[in-house]
Amino acid sequence: MPKSLQTKKSVKKITQVILLGYFLFVITLGIAYAYFSTTLKINGLVTIEGEEWPEGVLPTEPVKPESGTGSQISSSFQSEYLTGNNISSTAQNKFSSVTETYDTASSTYTINITKTATNGNSAKPTEIFNLNFQIKNTSNVTWTSGEVTNTYTSNGNFLVNVVGTVDNSTLAPGEVATLNMSFSLTICGKNKGTLYNEEITYKINYLVNNEVRTTTVILEFVSV
């Protein structure tokens, strides 16, 4: 047999041995890995969805407006002026009366708004509580061509029902315009302390010097 042929056979044999050894090594390693390693899996599904309480089904825990002082319902109250050359105040209260002053260059007009809860401080979803707004002309000038209307946009947390509207043509000094609104909760979270905001805009549309002012009411409720 030629020497070169012998060499080729030797090389082939060594290669086969190496490949066989590697093959066995890989198999051994694979078996060992599979045996001594475990993968734990976590699979979850999170559904975010405004939860509407079914009619007649109340949660075990009531939802009530955030506690203010005493028996007052908590809410923040903000006002803003759409037009006018002066901004006199931005007020916040805890459901007590608030006085906002609107100044013009020619004369001073004052409005006093009182908000009162008429049927308690707490309500479960589907229950109704009422708020009473009183808008008083505390200035010494009769407001003419005035009206008080309200508009509101619901974000789904509450059903807002206006049970009374005000449409006064004039509001003399000291006269009070009344606006009643009722609210019922339609949604409730499960976490205690969760705060729900509802922004209700009502317009005090007294035309004084052709200036219009709009007031925004933000009601805050907390799950207890």
Added chain:
Amino acid sequence: MKKIKEEKIFSLIWLLIIIMIIGVSYAYFSSTLYIYGIATLDGTFDIKFSEASIVNQTELETINISDNGLELSFNIKLALPGESDTIEYTIKNNGTIDAVLDELVVTSATDTDVTFNCSSIAGDLPSGETKSGTISVTWNADSVSPQKDVNFNAEIVANQKVS
């Protein structure tokens, strides 16, 4: 000629005798001791979820561990932006081999409306011991999505501890 033949026969006989003597001596003075044994590898590597729960669980929410203990599934429902809930789970080393847990790896895509925060779980898990972790789920307060399903997938790899 005959003499030579006889010498050869004698030599062969002597050679046989010598070989027999050597064989008898070897048989007499030699002994083989055999030891039979079976080496059994009975170490077990058994890492499983042992407990799982949802904090503030409602009737609409579920959580369960698969029969083989290797998979944890949950279903969380959040009602309002800003709400959150927490999943608590425990992993137990039921085997005889000490293990090391890798960090939890989230394998699902991220979502802009829901945030998952996972506590650290990595570390040693000796035989017979447990290790607990949490996953908090929050519907982001600034989310404007009215309704959505968000999947969460994660893996925790447990390896044999190598000293």
